[in-house]
Amino acid sequence: MAIGLYFRIIAYAAEQSIGDARCAAGLRHPAIVPVHEIAYDGGRPYIVSEYIEGLTLAELLSTGRPTVREAADLVAKMADALEADWNQRLRELDNLQRENERQHHDEQAQLDAPARQRITDLARDFPRVWNDGRTSALERKRMLA
Numbered sequence: 001m002a003i004g005l006y007f008r009i010i011a012y013a014a015e016q017s018i019g020d021a022r023c024a025a026g027l028r029h030p031a032i033v034p035v036h037e038i039a040y041d042g043g044r045p046y047i048v049s050e051y052i053e054g055l056t057l058a059e060l061l062s063t064g065r066p067t068v069r070e071a072a073d074l075v076a077k078m079a080d081a082l083e084a085d086w087n088q089r090l091r092e093l094d095n096l097q098r099e100n101e102r103q104h105h106d107e108q109a110q111l112d113a114p115a116r117q118r119i120t121d122l123a124r125d126f127p128r129v130w131n132d133g134r135t136s137a138l139e140r141k142r143m144l145a
Contacts, residue, residue, distance in 0.1 A: 021047045028088070031081035 018038055025035035037048040060066070066074070111119070129135055130143065 018045050018047070021049075027082070027085045029081040029085045031077060032085065 021035050021038045024032065025038060028034070033052055034050045035047060036050070039046060108116075126143070130140060
């Protein structure tokens with residue numbers, strides 16, 4: 001585990017770092033550092049992530065600028081990781097949508113035509129009953145329960 005505390009960062013930069021960490025917290029890929037928690041302690045933001053052995057980007061850049069080819073390779077690796085995560089999320093969303101459609105279809109099948117008609121009639125009649133001056137507050141509460 002690694003904990004990143006932000007001591008001398010101006011407020012905007014700290015908020016930007018926390019925002020970036022929140023985005024990264026949802027990403028799952030071997031090339032992306034897992035973020036476990038983003039929080040504040042005594043007004044100071046901190047980020048808890050996996051500890052990864054190796055150089056930080058700042059350390060890498062302190063040894064000199066990478067060549068165009070090295071920089072392009074690094075960006076391509078990051079893009080591949082983000083694309084893989086994005087594709088996984090799209091697959092998960094597609095599966096959830098299919099499951100939702102299946103459940104919706106199953107629920108529709110459970111209601112026979114007369115039951116569906118009664119529900120439709122009730123929904124159509126609801127505004128008239130709700131707005132009727134003779135409908136008490138207690139009756140309105142019961143309608144919502």
